[in-house]
Amino acid sequence: xxxxxxxxxxxxxxxxxxxxxxxxxxxxxxxxxxxxxxxxxxxxxxxxxxxxxxxxxxxxxxxxxxxxxxxxxxxxxxxxxxxxxxxxxxxxxxxxxxxxxxxxxxxxxxxxxxxxxxxxxxxxxxxxxxxxxxxxxxxxxxxxxxxxxxxxxxxxxxxxxxxxxxxxxxxxxxxxxxxxxxxxxxxxxxxxxxxxxxxxxxxxxxxxxxxxxxxxxxxxxxxxxxxxxxxxxxxxxxxxxxxxxxxxxxxxxx
Amino acid sequence: xxxxxxxxxxxxxxxxxxxxxxxxxxxxxxxxxxxxxxxxxxxxxxxxxxxxxxxxxxxxxxxxxxxxxxxxxxxxxxxxxxxxxxxxxxxxxxxxxxxxxxxxxxxxxxxxxxxxxxxxxxxxxxxxxxxxxxxxxxxxxxxxxxxxxxxxxxxxxxxxxxxxxxxxxxxxxxxxxxxxxxxxxxxxxxxxxxxxxxxxxxxxxxxxxxxxxxxxxxxxxxxxxxxxxxxxxxxxxxxxxxxxxxxxxxxxxxxxxxxxxxxxxxxxxxxxxxxxxxxxxxxxxxxxxxxxxxxxxxxxxxxxxxxxxxxxxxxxxxxxxxxxxxxxxxxxxxxxxxxxxxxxxx
Numbered sequence: 169x170x171x172x173x174x175x176x177x178x179x180x181x182x183x184x185x186x187x188x189x190x191x192x193x194x195x196x197x198x199x200x201x202x203x204x205x206x207x208x209x210x211x212x213x214x215x216x217x218x219x220x221x222x223x224x225x226x227x228x229x230x231x232x233x234x235x236x237x238x239x240x241x242x243x244x245x246x247x248x249x250x251x252x253x254x255x256x257x258x259x260x261x262x263x264x265x266x267x268x269x270x271x272x273x274x275x276x277x278x279x280x281x282x283x284x285x286x287x288x289x290x291x292x293x294x295x296x297x298x299x300x301x302x303x304x305x306x307x308x309x310x311x312x313x314x315x316x317x318x319x320x321x322x323x324x325x326x327x328x329x330x331x332x333x334x335x336x337x338x339x340x341x342x343x344x345x346x347x348x349x350x351x352x353x354x355x356x357x358x359x360x361x362x363x364x365x366x367x368x369x370x371x372x373x374x375x376x377x378x379x380x381x382x383x384x385x386x387x388x389x390x391x392x393x394x395x396x397x398x399x400x401x402x403x404x405x406x407x408x409x410x411x412x413x414x415x416x417x418x419x420x421x422x
Numbered sequence: 423x424x425x426x427x428x429x430x431x432x433x434x435x436x437x438x439x440x441x442x443x444x445x446x447x448x449x450x451x452x453x454x455x456x457x458x459x460x461x462x463x464x465x466x467x468x469x470x471x472x473x474x475x476x477x478x479x480x481x482x483x484x485x486x487x488x489x490x491x492x493x494x495x496x497x498x499x500x501x502x503x504x505x506x507x508x509x510x511x512x513x514x515x516x517x518x519x520x521x522x523x524x525x526x527x528x529x530x531x532x533x534x535x536x537x538x539x540x541x542x543x544x545x546x547x548x549x550x551x552x553x554x555x556x557x558x559x560x561x562x563x564x565x566x567x568x569x570x571x572x573x574x575x576x577x578x579x580x581x582x583x584x585x586x587x588x589x590x591x592x593x594x595x596x597x598x599x600x601x602x603x604x605x606x607x608x609x610x611x612x613x614x615x616x617x618x619x620x621x622x623x624x625x626x627x628x629x630x631x632x633x634x635x636x637x638x639x640x641x642x643x644x645x646x647x648x649x650x651x652x653x654x655x656x657x658x659x660x661x662x663x664x665x666x667x668x669x670x671x672x673x674x675x676x677x678x679x680x681x682x683x684x685x686x687x688x689x690x691x692x693x694x695x696x697x698x699x700x701x702x703x704x705x706x707x708x709x710x711x712x713x714x715x716x717x718x719x720x721x722x723x724x725x726x727x728x729x730x731x732x733x734x735x736x737x738x739x740x741x742x743x744x745x746x747x748x749x750x751x752x753x754x755x756x757x758x759x760x761x762x763x764x765x766x767x768x
Contacts, residue, residue, distance in 0.1 A: 218653050242659030249653040253517060256703040257646070268647055269659040275643035301703060321658070 169193050170215060170245075170325060170356070174224035177207075177214055184210045186380040187224070194324055197347055197357045199367035202377035203400065208360045209250065209329050211377065215358060216247035216327045228325075242269035246323035248314055250330045250360075259305070259313040260298045263288055266320025288319035292346055308339025315346050326350055328359040332366060344370045368392065368405055368416040376400055392416070439708045442701060446715035450499065453722040457495035458487060460726060462733040489620065496628075497619045498725045498739065499718040501684035504631040505529075506694025506717025507638050507710055508676040512562070513695055514645045514706065515669050516569060517652075518579055522695075523558070523677040524688035526583025530590035531561030532674075532681035533611070537594045541601035551627045554678035561586060562670040594686075614687025615738030616725055627679040634676040635714050641669065642707030649706075687740050689747045690717050696754055720747070 170192040177185040184207045192198060192215070200208045213219040214226065217233055226233045228244060236244070246266075255262065266288065267281045277285070289295045294312040297305055302313060311331065318326055328347070332340040344366055347357045351372070361367040367374055368388040376384035376396055384396040391397065392405045398421050406417045459467055466483055473481030509522040516526070523529045535557025539546055546553070564586060569579045594612070610617050638645075644665055647655045655662050680687065694717035695709075702712050721739060724746060728737040 213653070216657060218656050237659075238656075238661055239659035242657060245657075247653065247657035249651065249657070252651040252654050253649060255646070255649050256699055257705060261646075261705055262650075265647055265650065265658060268643075271643070 502721030509691030522691035527587030614740030
């Protein structure tokens, strides 16, 4: 379990994250939502050890983050940042980078590593473009390759910053279904999402941030039934059942 | 597609890379031989061989080939390889496909250090590669710290690099003005050239270049990871700051060593990496040797053209490279977006 205890973070004397406490458990999807500038990405970076908090502490399975070496931490927690370069390499090679935390000084993939890379591509549905250059793939295909890389990293905690942005609807559902597969495999998935309907449909818990503080943390049902969405976003969500599954329609409060 | 089929295809990709390297190796040997065979004078290899066999070591052809063309051909290959690999590393570390040792001021930093040593401490001329290394490293670090502190865009980093390059070039010109007789053939030094290069000039630098290229290949996987972006690399467990420092120091050793005997040779550091990626987009473990071979070929051929095109007069290789490389590079950009490796962000 990842546990944040009174965590705060400032940048240029501006307080971005204020006194946040949180528990993230395996086997669940957590969505972090909130208006622009509310500190969602910063929170994810703090959880992913890409930034160090100014106050409070974060523990992973009872041990402080500082006690983990970089590689040991990467074997437990994997992050997919929102902005990343698109290298001109084949998808298979990109996915193989997920094995980096397991490589020794020679940086040579073992036979087992190669099999894990193959399996990861298959799990994320990216097998068919394994040998195509990443730069030639569509946004949705590319995202599948990056998700394969996360699989290859074999971390128990998966952090994603806006994984569905700029994707078409079919690809968005594809990404969310892969995250559900990860959850069902026992992983903890934490995603910053802008699309509220996706967050409500796929999450086990939703964390709402506003001005660097958690204003709500609970199930989608609790969020829809409360007044938080109206207060923070000026919207309300309505749950409808289509073909037996819950879907959410977002409406502006006017 | 099952795993065994994919594995087979991966093997075919590996053999493609090996094939590319073999072809480039043959081209490098050919360009090297042509550099030794042809020059601004009419010295012939047959005459030199005949003189060597008969023990006539004072023969003009033999002396020209042994003491002028041969060191020059070796220097061209070494400088081309070093600057091209330095360009690959700098582009990866700064995440900027427009960065190269000459554009961001690494060459100028090395050049200023060389100028100062030659002008003020001429008795330390044996240590020129070391001075060039520190000059190159200072420029590299300056750019790196500015980009790291300000979180600048790629365009800003390039503009900062151009400004630093301009300041350092002004420094070189100031040294040249104050100590006009300090650098032999200063015009050639400013544009880059191999006129008058001897084995003594490269005796120190070649070891650094060879070691630098081998070390870069060894760090190839790390450069691949770094090329994904800072946060992705950190997420994979890399100590990004330390790795960047090591890589920039390696790029500085390569560029500094080349500048110490070739002068401010530009463009190959930009051209080499871009051509390499077009030919064989691959991991840096393959890209670096390919880039070294291409850099060596480019400089070798450009130097040969410079020597024979207006023979017996010579044009410094830097001028030829700009004439040939400029249009070629524009063509590469117009032909497609494939060379914009580090410009694509999602």
